Amino acid sequence: MGGRPRSSLAGLLVALVVAAGCAVGGVSEPEGQQPAPPRPGGGSSAGAERTRADGTTSVAEFRQDVADAQSIAERYWAAQFRASGQRFRPIRRIIPYQRAGEVSCGGQPLPRNNAVYCSAGDFIAYDVNWSVAAFRQVGDAFVFYLLGHEYAHGVQARLGIRYSYTIQQELQADCMAGAYLGDSVRAKALRLADGDLEEFREGLLAVGDAPDQPWFAEGAHGTAEQRTESFFRGYERSLAACDLS
Numbered sequence: 001m002g003g004r005p006r007s008s009l010a011g012l013l014v015a016l017v018v019a020a021g022c023a024v025g026g027v028s029e030p031e032g033q034q035p036a037p038p039r040p041g042g043g044s045s046a047g048a049e050r051t052r053a054d055g056t057t058s059v060a061e062f063r064q065d066v067a068d069a070q071s072i073a074e075r076y077w078a079a080q081f082r083a084s085g086q087r088f089r090p091i092r093r094i095i096p097y098q099r100a101g102e103v104s105c106g107g108q109p110l111p112r113n114n115a116v117y118c119s120a121g122d123f124i125a126y127d128v129n130w131s132v133a134a135f136r137q138v139g140d141a142f143v144f145y146l147l148g149h150e151y152a153h154g155v156q157a158r159l160g161i162r163y164s165y166t167i168q169q170e171l172q173a174d175c176m177a178g179a180y181l182g183d184s185v186r187a188k189a190l191r192l193a194d195g196d197l198e199e200f201r202e203g204l205l206a207v208g209d210a211p212d213q214p215w216f217a218e219g220a221h222g223t224a225e226q227r228t229e230s231f232f233r234g235y236e237r238s239l240a241a242c243d244l245s
């Protein structure tokens with residue numbers, strides 16, 4: 001991951017705040033979705049330690065990063081569940097979309113510039129154009145964060161974790177995303193390049209709520225400081241730091 005020169009985050013600020021919508025809920029199956037992106041394993045030794053020639057920002061590379069992030073997340077969470085004697089069911093699908101309303105969650109059309117976990121259909125959906133733009137602006141590490149965050153919402157759903165306030169749900173997902181990445185690095189399932197940690201930090205600063213957002217508001221995710229603190233708490237201290245039990 002990483003190593004690519006980073007450009008200004010300014011253009012990303014607004015988009016990412018919206019993107020952190022993370023709609024959870026709904027009751028019906030999504031409709032009109034595209035086929036899921038190709039799964040890892042077709043060739044690459046799924047999520048094995050790998051280095052990548054950074055400097056290209058192709059859609060193909062983006063898709064590979066998404067696929068890698070997915071396969072590493074699946075194996076990570078399967079191992080965590082196994083360790084506590086439970087079987088893990090991977091999130092059913094990861095769906096890229098391009099147009100508003102192309103994918104729905106529980107009857108609610110998903111807007112552009114967003115990435116969500118939909119518990120109704122047990123899938124993650126993301127606006128592929130928006131995500132590729134973020135990938136190009138922030139760097140590839142951010143793809144792993146974003147996927148890790150949405151994946152964490154799927155794990156929360158499996159564990160029956162439902163906080164009263166959105167912000168608690170979101171900060172815990174940031175912590176879990178940090179744990180998944182930190183533990184995967186320690187297990188050598190993932191290798192960070194110079195600058196990747198800085199990419200996480202910059203990306204998290206970009207997704208913080210505006211200062212005037214009340215913490216108890218529906219949709220609140222936490223300030224940049226809170227999100228960064230949660231992510232790195234998980235990254236450094238693993239799931240024990242995420243209040244999962």
Ligand SMILES: [Zn+2]
Binds near residue numbers: 022
């Ligand atoms: Zn979220």
